[in-house]
Amino acid sequence: MDPFQLLIIIVLIATGSYFFNQILDLVNLRAHRPGIPSDVAQFYDVEKYERSRAYHRDRTRFSFVTSAFSFLLSITMLLAGGFGWLDNSLHTAINNDIIRALIFFAIVGIAGDLLSTPFQWYGTFVLEERYGFNKTTTATFVTDKVKGYVIAAIVGGGVLAIFMYMAQFFGRDFWIWFSVVAIALIFMINVFYTSLFLPLFNKLTPLPDGELKSAITSYAARVGFPLDSIYVIDGSKRSSKANAFFSGLGKRKKIVLYDTLIERHPTQELIAVLAHEVGHFKKRHVVWMFLLSSVQIVFTLFILSRMLYAEEVSIALGGNGLSLPLNLLAFGILFSPISGVTGLLMNIFSRSNEFEADRYARDTFDGAALSTALKRLSVDTLSDLYPHPAYVFFHYSHPPLLTRLRALMNS
Ligand SMILES: [Zn+2]
Structure with a gap:
């Protein structure tokens, strides 16, 4: 494919997914209704709930500004060939491909974060402050940022270095080997998480x-x-x-x-919550989730392997010739409609698992105790009682509280 056509496709996909997400946010914002159903109201502090809704409303409106900013920034970078320019400049200075890739993504990541820092600052110290939610001091804000950078450098940098090494060593077959590494990593985290x-x-x-x-x-x-x-x-x-x-x-x-x-x-509710977790185990949800994520990883890496070495992709982003970092970046955008669909399918599966685990807890223990526990848990997070169904469909891994309570009573 001609690099220019490719660039147009990349820009169109980025634009499409930007507008899609903004519209979902807007629809969800409009779905808000005042009032709390009476059986839930006894657990909610109505005033606190209304305040948290107002906060979420302001927060979403504010995110329209920040998303528009970062969207325009990435589109400009893409159309002006900014990513290609950066990669070309690094090429003349650094010979090692792995180190160059690490520096490329470090610059892109840090620049993006620094540009969004004023927005984060405003969100924390103006918006949250206004509603009395802010517990962050300036010192915590700064140290959290530093910690975030350190963790991103170690974890992200480590994974990227392994990836780059394998992509060079194995060529197009890297997807097999890197799948093994990625799945083994997830497996280890699962096994050793608690210990x-x-x-x-x-x-x-x-x-x-x-x-x-x-x-x-x-x-x-x-x-x-x-x-x-x-x-x-x-x-x-x-x-x-x-x-x-x-x-x-x-x-x-x-x-x-x-x-x-x-x-x-109380004990009765605690056992009900545990019974729900045991339900996930008994119905093999954990195993299924692990298998499905593994399939997703293999699939993604396979598609990536078909695209990673295509020179025209790098040129579309302004590069002089084949560059793996540029192609990785382009893949992130080109693949987003597909990952959107697989993420959606995972969410649908996860929500149906939640219903099944709820039923298990009800049938082996006590449905009423689980209902009360769910209400009490929902209060702590001041969760949205009336999210828009379309928003739930795309973004929620757990069904909203009222839907879960209804299902517990009726199914
Ligand atoms: Zn669950």
Whole structure:
């Protein structure tokens, strides 16, 4: 294909996905209704809810400004050949392809972030401040940014370096080898999440003996859940959001409960939440999600391998000749309609899993307790009670609260 036609296609796809997302946001903003259904209202602080809705409204309106800015910026860069110019300049200075790719993406990433920093600043210190949500100080804002850069450099840089190495060493077959690496990485994170990764950020303590522990143990025994240990995590250190999950493979399942969850929910509700999680295990959702993500990775990398070495893609972005970083960048845009569709399918699957896990909790334990627990959990996050169905369809991995409650009663 002619590089100019290719550039037009890239710009059209970027424009299409920009407008699509803005329209979804707008539709969702308009869907807001005042008032809270009576059975949920007893848990919600109405004033607080209304305030949080007003905050979300301002936030969305503000995001229209920031998205327009970054959209115009990327389109200008694409049409003016800015990415190609940057890559050509680096070519004359750096010989090593891997290092050049790392520097290319570091410059693009840091420049983009610096340009959006004034907007982030305004969002935190003006918007959030106005509604009394802001807990960030200037020092935290700066250190969070530095930490973000360090993590992006280590994780993103590491993955990119491995990718570049394989793309050079194996040529077009890199997709097979890099799939293996990526899937192994996700698998390891799954297996060692509770024992290795979580303790880096949080403190885990075994749940002490008592009413809660024996209630959990006897529920697990009754439904045949291979429970190994139960931990409490100090989630309150970071946010007021409550959660529970399990991890581990085979017969050594660890259950992790947030301290915030234990504080706010009676035992009956806690077991109902756990029963929902056990439902995910019993219905094999975890295995399926892992398999589907793996298929998605292999598919994406295969398509990428067909495009990564096409010289006309680099030239379309203003490059002098084949450049893997330029083609990676172009792939990110060209592939976005397809990844949009696969993401959508994953969300549909995930929402149906949530319904199924809810039913499992109801049938093996107590539907009413789960309903109350869901309401109480939803209050903590002040979740939107009336999201637009189209917005839910594309963006939500969990069904909205009212839909879940209705399904629990009726199905
Ligand atoms: Zn779930």
